[in-house]
Amino acid sequence: MRTPRQYVVNLEKGIVTEQMLCDVLYSYNKRAKNWRDKKRQYKHSYAANSYAWFNNALENEKKYYEYKSEILSLLKPECIHEEHLENDYEMIIQYYLFYVVGDHSFHQPIHKEDVVKHPELNVVKIEQLLTKGANSDRLLSCQFADKVRIMLLSGEAKIVKTDNTENKTKKNEDNKRKN
Numbered sequence: 001m002r003t004p005r006q007y008v009v010n011l012e013k014g015i016v017t018e019q020m021l022c023d024v025l026y027s028y029n030k031r032a033k034n035w036r037d038k039k040r041q042y043k044h045s046y047a048a049n050s051y052a053w054f055n056n057a058l059e060n061e062k063k064y065y066e067y068k069s070e071i072l073s074l075l076k077p078e079c080i081h082e083e084h085l086e087n088d089y090e091m092i093i094q095y096y097l098f099y100v101v102g103d104h105s106f107h108q109p110i111h112k113e114d115v116v117k118h119p120e121l122n123v124v125k126i127e128q129l130l131t132k133g134a135n136s137d138r139l140l141s142c143q144f145a146d147k148v149r150i151m152l153l154s155g156e157a158k159i160v161k162t163d164n165t166e167n168k169t170k171k172n173e174d175n176k177r178k179n
Contacts, residue, residue, distance in 0.1 A: 022102025
């Protein structure tokens with residue numbers, strides 16, 4: 001996906017809109033899932049380089065999930081999701097901080113012990129999470145997503161809750177001219 005011009009303009013002003021944030025998180029999340037899927041594919045491959053490919057996929061999966069996690073750490077989760085999985089031998093319970101950003105939702109895995117660190121959040125039981133990657137043509141560029149992440153973490157950019165930044169900026173410029 002080509003980075004929208006307004007995103008570039010906003011970032012130059014140190015502004016990250018909720019939709020920009022949503023698109024960055026979505027891009028990191030889907031890239032991590034793409035690498036997760038490649039890792040699974042390479043794990044069962046008998047090709048000569050499959051071990052190296054597997055390790056590369058594992059590193060990239062971890063990298064993109066870490067980037068997503070860094071950004072989510074700046075936000076407040078909505079609740080905790082509790083997922084029950086069964087295999088042939090046992091019931092597995094997994095916990096996730098659940099975030100809603102723009103028109104997407106995101107899960108951040110946490111340990112059972114960490115649930116008590118969030119007494120303000122309700123625990124909601126969910127069905128099994130089924131997730132998949134996305135075509136990279138539909139994602140923001142890695143360079144732009146990285147720039148947004150770095151600027152947010154360094155404090156050079158701030159998250160704003162509206163996408164009317166263009167109108168607000170115009171109004172501010174008009175007010176400066178009047179004064």
